[in-house]
Amino acid sequence: MSEESLSEVARKLELLKLRFKDKATKDIGLLQQAIDQFRVGRFGPNDVAAAYHSLHRLAGSAGSFGYLALGEEARALEVMLKPLAEASNEVAPEQVQSVIDEAFAWRVAHLIDFLSLDQAVGQRAAAASLPVNGEMATESCVLIVHSDPDRAQELVQGLELHGFAPLALPTLQKAAEYGLSDVTALIAQDTQILRDGWQLESISDTPPVISLGAGDSFDERYALAECGVDGFLGEPVDIPVLADYMERLITEREESGSGRVMIVDDDPELLEHYGLVLEAGGLEVWRVNDPADILTALSEFRPDIVLMDVQMGKYRGPNLAQMLRFEPGWLGLPIIYLSSEDDREFQVEAMAKGGDDFLTKPVSDDFLLRAVTVRCYRARQLDKLASRDSLTGLLKHSLAKSEIQNEHARCRRRGEQAVVAMLDLDHFKQVNDRFGHRAGDLVIKGLANLLRHQLRKSDVIGRYGGEEFVVALPDCSVENAQRIMQSVCKHMAGIEFHSDDQEFTVTLSVGMVPLQDFLTSDDAIDAADQALYQQKQAGRNGVWVGGDKSERVRTLG
Numbered sequence: 001m002s003e004e005s006l007s008e009v010a011r012k013l014e015l016l017k018l019r020f021k022d023k024a025t026k027d028i029g030l031l032q033q034a035i036d037q038f039r040v041g042r043f044g045p046n047d048v049a050a051a052y053h054s055l056h057r058l059a060g061s062a063g064s065f066g067y068l069a070l071g072e073e074a075r076a077l078e079v080m081l082k083p084l085a086e087a088s089n090e091v092a093p094e095q096v097q098s099v100i101d102e103a104f105a106w107r108v109a110h111l112i113d114f115l116s117l118d119q120a121v122g123q124r125a126a127a128a129s130l131p132v133n134g135e136m137a138t139e140s141c142v143l144i145v146h147s148d149p150d151r152a153q154e155l156v157q158g159l160e161l162h163g164f165a166p167l168a169l170p171t172l173q174k175a176a177e178y179g180l181s182d183v184t185a186l187i188a189q190d191t192q193i194l195r196d197g198w199q200l201e202s203i204s205d206t207p208p209v210i211s212l213g214a215g216d217s218f219d220e221r222y223a224l225a226e227c228g229v230d231g232f233l234g235e236p237v238d239i240p241v242l243a244d245y246m247e248r249l250i251t252e253r254e255e256s257g258s259g260r261v262m263i264v265d266d267d268p269e270l271l272e273h274y275g276l277v278l279e280a281g282g283l284e285v286w287r288v289n290d291p292a293d294i295l296t297a298l299s300e301f302r303p304d305i306v307l308m309d310v311q312m313g314k315y316r317g318p319n320l321a322q323m324l325r326f327e328p329g330w331l332g333l334p335i336i337y338l339s340s341e342d343d344r345e346f347q348v349e350a351m352a353k354g355g356d357d358f359l360t361k362p363v364s365d366d367f368l369l370r371a372v373t374v375r376c377y378r379a380r381q382l383d384k385l386a387s388r389d390s391l392t393g394l395l396k397h398s399l400a401k402s403e404i405q406n407e408h409a410r411c412r413r414r415g416e417q418a419v420v421a422m423l424d425l426d427h428f429k430q431v432n433d434r435f436g437h438r439a440g441d442l443v444i445k446g447l448a449n450l451l452r453h454q455l456r457k458s459d460v461i462g463r464y465g466g467e468e469f470v471v472a473l474p475d476c477s478v479e480n481a482q483r484i485m486q487s488v489c490k491h492m493a494g495i496e497f498h499s500d501d502q503e504f505t506v507t508l509s510v511g512m513v514p515l516q517d518f519l520t521s522d523d524a525i526d527a528a529d530q531a532l533y534q535q536k537q538a539g540r541n542g543v544w545v546g547g548d549k550s551e552r553v554r555t556l557g
C-alpha cells in the first residue's frame with residue numbers, strides 16, 4: 001500500500017475515533033442520568049439491563065479506539081451490574097441500591113474523564129505503521145545471483161521456459177538495488193554469498209530466497225536458515241524441480257497475506273474501524289451492519305472467514321451462526337466471535353452453536369490483523385485441500401466446470417466473449433513407460449506451473465483428468481486465445497525434463513472454442529474436446545480452433 005493511501009487510512013481512523021468520542025460522551029451522560037434515577041428507586045423492568053448493555057458496549061469498543069483505561073473501567077462496572085441485569089425475576093429497589101451505591105455512581109460520573117486519557121500512542125495510532133502485506137508482485141520476476149555466468153545463463157533460459165522472467169546479476173548488492181518489491185523470488189548461489197553480501201533481515205518485503213548449495217551439510221543448512229533463506233536445493237539443480245519448488249514458495253507467500261473477511265457488527269464506527277485496519281493489512285473486507293443482510297452478503301462475497309459481534313440489538317451472534325449452518329454451503333465457514341464477553345462458559349456455549357473461535361474485545365489493531373490473517377490463511381488452506389488438485393494445485397474437475405459455467409452465464413448475460421480450451425499432453429503414456437511415473441508427475445506439474453505464469457489471474461485453470469487440463473479465458477477473443485495457447489505449446493515443447501541421465505521433452509495439444517457461442521458450458525467443453533481430438537489427429541503439438549466456424553489455424557512442430 002502506498003504512503004498516500006496509508007495516510008488516508010490514518011485520517012479515516014482518526015475521524016472514526018472522533019465519532020466514537022462524541023458518541024461515548026453522550027452515552028456516558030445518559031448512563032449517569034439513569035444511575036441517578038436508580039439510586040432513588042426510579043426504574044422500569046428493562047432499565048437496569050439497558051444500563052448494563054451500555055457499559056458492555058463501551059467496554060468492548062473503547063479499547064479499539066485507543067481508550068484502554070475507559071474500556072477497563074466500563075468492564076469493571078459492567079461485571080458489577082451483570083447479576084442484576086441477568087436476574088430472572090424483577091429486582092427490588094434495595095437490591096439495585098446495594099450494587100449501585102455512592103461509589104458506583106461516582107465511578108460512572110467519572111467515566112467521562114477517561115476520554116481525555118488517549119492511550120493511542122502505546123497502541124497503533126497511525127495506519128502508517130500497520131504491517132502491510134497486501135501487495136504482492138504480479139510479475140514472476142526472479143533474480144539469479146551466480147558467480148559462474150554460464151551457469152547463470154542456463155538457469156535464466158531454463159526458468160524462462162517455465163514462464164518466469166529471470167534476470168542474472170553478479171552480486172547480491174546489485175540484486176538489492178533492483179527493487180525487491182517487484183521480485184517474486186531470489187535465487188542465490190551459496191551460503192557464503194548470502195553471508196558476505198547482504199543482511200537479509202535488514203531488507204523488508206524480501207521475496208522468497210532459494211539457495212543453490214554445493215555442499216549439503218547440516219552446518220550449511222543451519223547457516224542458510226540463520227540468513228533467513230526459505231529454501232535450499234543441492235547442485236546440480238534440475239530446472240523443472242527448481243521451478244516447481246519456487247512456485248510452491250511463491251504461492252505460499254502470496255496466500256499467507258491475503259484473505260476475504262466479512263465483519264458483522266451493529267456498531268457502525270467499530271465496523272468501519274475494523275474494516276480499515278484489515279484492509280490496510282491487505283485483506284479484502286465486506287462490512288455488514290445489519291445482521292438481517294448476512295445471507296445475501298455471504299453469497300455475494302463468499303468470505304474465507306466471518307468476524308461476528310455477539311450482541312447486536314435483537315440478534316445474538318451464536319443464533320446467527322447456528323442459522324448459517326442450516327445451509328450446507330456454509331457448514332465449513334469459520335465464524336469468529338469478536339466480543340467483550342470473557343466468561344469461558346459463555347464462550348464454550350457460543351462455540352457449540354456453530355462458532356469456531358473467540359477474539360476478546362478490546363483487541364489491538366495489530367493483534368486483530370495478525371489473528372485474522374492467520375485464520376484466513378488456514379481457512380484457505382483447508383478450502384484448497386477440498387477444491388484443488390493435490391499434484392498441481394489447480395482447480396479440481398468439478399470446480400473448474402462450475403467456474404466455466406459461471407463464466408458462460410456471465411458472457412451470455414452481458415454479451416461478452418470468452419474462450420474455453422482443452423489441453424492434453426502428447427504420448428504421455430510413453431513418458432510414464434520410459435521415464436517412470438515420478439518423471440511423469442513432474443511433467444504434469446511443469447505444465448500446471450507454466451499455465452499459471454502464462455495466463456492471467458482471472459483465467460480459470462483446472463486439471464480435468466490425468467494429463468488433461470481445461471482453461472477458460474474471460475474477456476478474450478479467439479485470436480488472442482490462440483496466440484496465448486500457441487505460446488504455451490512452444491514453451492512446453494522447449495522444457496527439458498530429466499530422468500536419471502536421460503533428457504526428454506514433451507509436447508502439448510490444444511482444442512479451443514468461443515464459449516459464448518454454445519447453449520451450455522458443457523456443450524462448449526465438449527466442442528473444445530472435439531477440437532483437441534482434431535489436433536491429435538493432425539499430428540499433435542499445436543492448437544485447433546473448433547466450433548461452428550471450425551477451421552484449423554496453425555499447428556506447431
Ligand SMILES: Nc1nc2c(ncn2[C@@H]2O[C@H](COP(=O)(O)OP(=O)(O)OP(=O)(O)O)[C@@H](O)[C@H]2O)c(=O)[nH]1
Pocket residue numbers: 391424425426427428429430432436437438439440441444465466467536540
Ligand atoms: N505420471 C502420471 N501419469 C498419469 C497421471 N494421470 C494419468 N496418467 C497417465 O497418462 C497416460 C495417458 O495416456 P493416454 O490416454 O493413452 O494418452 P497419451 O499416451 O497421452 O496419448 P495421446 O493423448 O493420444 O497423445 C496414462 O498412461 C495414464 O496412466 C498422473 O497423475 N501422473
